[in-house]
Amino acid sequence: MEYNWGMTKQPHNQETGLAAEIGKRNPFTSLRQEAFLNLVRTHELLSSEFTRLLKKHGLSDAQYNALRILRGEAKPMQTYQIAERMITSQTDISRLVDRLEANELVERERSAEDRRVVWVSLTSKGRAILKKLDKPVGDLHETQFAGFNDDQLKTLSKLLFAARKPKA
Numbered sequence: 001m002e003y004n005w006g007m008t009k010q011p012h013n014q015e016t017g018l019a020a021e022i023g024k025r026n027p028f029t030s031l032r033q034e035a036f037l038n039l040v041r042t043h044e045l046l047s048s049e050f051t052r053l054l055k056k057h058g059l060s061d062a063q064y065n066a067l068r069i070l071r072g073e074a075k076p077m078q079t080y081q082i083a084e085r086m087i088t089s090q091t092d093i094s095r096l097v098d099r100l101e102a103n104e105l106v107e108r109e110r111s112a113e114d115r116r117v118v119w120v121s122l123t124s125k126g127r128a129i130l131k132k133l134d135k136p137v138g139d140l141h142e143t144q145f146a147g148f149n150d151d152q153l154k155t156l157s158k159l160l161f162a163a164r165k166p167k168a
Helices: 016-022 032-055 063-074 078-086 093-102 122-144 150-164
Strands: 106-110 118-122
Touching: 016 122, 032 122, 063 078, 063 093, 063 106, 063 118, 063 122, 078 093, 078 118, 093 106, 093 118, 118 122
Parallel strands: none
Antiparallel strands: 106 118
16 A cells, blocks of 8 residues: 555555556556656646746746845845755856846845955845745645645655655
């Protein structure tokens, strides 16, 4: 028997779940493979909805993430500090900040003490776009996870965190 998020127990078979969804004829080679592919499929679906929402406002996922980090910090940050907090790794955080600055969503200022240090801060235009997105983003997350109760969401978050920290 396998745990079903619908809170009922039912046998694992090929007619339900990912295998049926993608028309897979043969069993997965392992439960780990199935779990991984489920993560990939779920990420693709949920993130594409999020990406479409942000695109309507002229932002990429990474740009939105950087703006949220700056808003959350509520004070100027160095570029590397923003990069450390990003949900997805950014190999070229400088270019991302360049685009945000070109769109007047952030501004840069060199440190008076050390000219090599550049501080990035959110502009009022950047704050305004985040405020405009707060409700639609919140509504999207509510819709995406409407089938889960709070305990299930906590469990899901714990499981996903644990998957990123495998034990040797």
